[in-house]
Amino acid sequence: MSDIISVNGTPQRLPDDPRTSLLDFLRQHIGLTGTKKGCDHGQCGACTVIVNGIRINSCLTLAAMHDGDEVTTIEGLGTPDRPSDLQKAFLEHDGFQCGYCTPGQICSATAMLQEIANDWPSDASEDLEGPPQLTGEEIRERMSGNLCRCGAYANIVAAIREVAEKSA
Numbered sequence: 001m002s003d004i005i006s007v008n009g010t011p012q013r014l015p016d017d018p019r020t021s022l023l024d025f026l027r028q029h030i031g032l033t034g035t036k037k038g039c040d041h042g043q044c045g046a047c048t049v050i051v052n053g054i055r056i057n058s059c060l061t062l063a064a065m066h067d068g069d070e071v072t073t074i075e076g077l078g079t080p081d082r083p084s085d086l087q088k089a090f091l092e093h094d095g096f097q098c099g100y101c102t103p104g105q106i107c108s109a110t111a112m113l114q115e116i117a118n119d120w121p122s123d124a125s126e127d128l129e130g131p132p133q134l135t136g137e138e139i140r141e142r143m144s145g146n147l148c149r150c151g152a153y154a155n156i157v158a159a160i161r162e163v164a165e166k167s168a
Contacts, residue, residue, distance in 0.1 A: 008076030045146030097150035
């Protein structure tokens, strides 16, 4: 064990307390406050980050479990000067209102688009053998773990669809 975790490409020493959640490690130990604490029970998705290419709820996992892993947070996806395509699309489609859930939504959508590129089916996929079709139903199913209390879902789906179509 190296006791090192890579966060947005920067090596970080894991916390001494093995009970520290990945969410609290990101926010309190290394100061990356883009990842939000919502329900702290894995039900809202506000804390979604990408670990080794897979989206997870960072409130449900301990930082110590990610020794040697690569974690990407919203801060690692783009900057104010160079936003990611999804960040631009969320702005263009007004895919947020209060913005609290937006970092988790964008991290989840980023990983979701990679799942589609990898031909991973979802519960909404009509064909489990072929590549998933990016319908509104497919996007909503894949994003169902990320809640928006303001109800910006239609705009979030439009933003994701635009980016997916551009990259297809």
